[in-house]
Amino acid sequence: MTLHRAAELLAGARHGLALTGAGISAESGIPTFRGEGGLWTKYDPVKVSSIETFLADPAAYWMVSRERGRVALAARPNPGHVALAALEAAGHIVAVVTQNTDGLHQESGSSRVLELHGSGRTVECLDCGRREPRSAVQERLDTEMPPRCPHCGGTVLKPTVVLFGEPMPAAPMQEAFALAAEADVMLVVGSSLVVYPAADVPFVALRSGARMIVINAEPTPFDRLAEVVIHGRSGEVLPEIARLIDA
Numbered sequence: 001m002t003l004h005r006a007a008e009l010l011a012g013a014r015h016g017l018a019l020t021g022a023g024i025s026a027e028s029g030i031p032t033f034r035g036e037g038g039l040w041t042k043y044d045p046v047k048v049s050s051i052e053t054f055l056a057d058p059a060a061y062w063m064v065s066r067e068r069g070r071v072a073l074a075a076r077p078n079p080g081h082v083a084l085a086a087l088e089a090a091g092h093i094v095a096v097v098t099q100n101t102d103g104l105h106q107e108s109g110s111s112r113v114l115e116l117h118g119s120g121r122t123v124e125c126l127d128c129g130r131r132e133p134r135s136a137v138q139e140r141l142d143t144e145m146p147p148r149c150p151h152c153g154g155t156v157l158k159p160t161v162v163l164f165g166e167p168m169p170a171a172p173m174q175e176a177f178a179l180a181a182e183a184d185v186m187l188v189v190g191s192s193l194v195v196y197p198a199a200d201v202p203f204v205a206l207r208s209g210a211r212m213i214v215i216n217a218e219p220t221p222f223d224r225l226a227e228v229v230i231h232g233r234s235g236e237v238l239p240e241i242a243r244l245i246d247a
């Protein structure tokens with residue numbers, strides 16, 4: 001039974017590693033990018049989420065980000081996040097590598113979280129470098145579009161997330177690939193695994209002999225490489241696996 005096999009692999013893991021994507025936050029109400037109802041089914045990602053188009057027209061970016069930010073700020077961790085934090089606390093995984101920028105892993109108690117695509121919880125003024133919480137900027141978006149820096153008046157404020165065409169943050173990347181190289185169990189949750197270099201993390205783990213578990217609502221390109229594939233909702237599957245481990 002795949003759930004039992006996943007529980008067995010994680011229970012015996014000494015260097016378990018998790019990689020998460022937007023799917024783990026879907027049950028917190030944050031739309032995914034691809035798949036049913038995904039953000040990129042409504043907008044062209046390069047048009048609304050690349051550094052070139054952002055710098056050319058920050059207001060266009062903020063018009064899309066305003067709604068997504070409101071939803072993300074209102075979102076709370078779901079049982080999938082909580083189960084991952086419990087797996088880390090019990091030592092079955094050593095860290096969560098995430099493509100998400102919503103901060104819900106940290107909020108649910110995961111302590112070692114590597115944010116490959118940055119964090120949407122902070123906004124930086126590209127003119128003076130001043131940073132402020134996204135929640136403060138969110139409040140101004142109905143009257144200030146694009147938002148203005150309260151410190152220098154600059155109008156190019158950017159969430160500290162990685163846009164298409166931007167380099168990935170070096171430190172989390174290095175740490176994620178180092179952990180993948182020594183992982184014995186690679187748990188991938190809620191990602192379509194089509195965006196690189198994040199999708200290289202499970203490749204590195206597999207090359208180092210890790211056994212892979214994929215939990216996703218729909219098939220991924222990595223399913224054929226995984227020892228366990230569970231097509232389901234992470235908010236149901238992860239707590240069930242955590243329960244079986246404790247059973």
Ligand code: APR
Binds near residue numbers: 190
């Ligand atoms: N439980 C498990 N999986 C789910 C759930 C759920 N409740 N809901 C949706 N999914 C799956 C979808 O089937 C989809 O395959 O989660 C996956 C989410 O895939 P994407 O939307 O592509 O998200 P992600 O893989 O994180 O995208 C990577 O692309 O646009 C960039 O920077 C963005 O970080 C993002 C990156």
Ligand code: ZN
Binds near residue numbers: 128130151
């Ligand atoms: Zn400024």
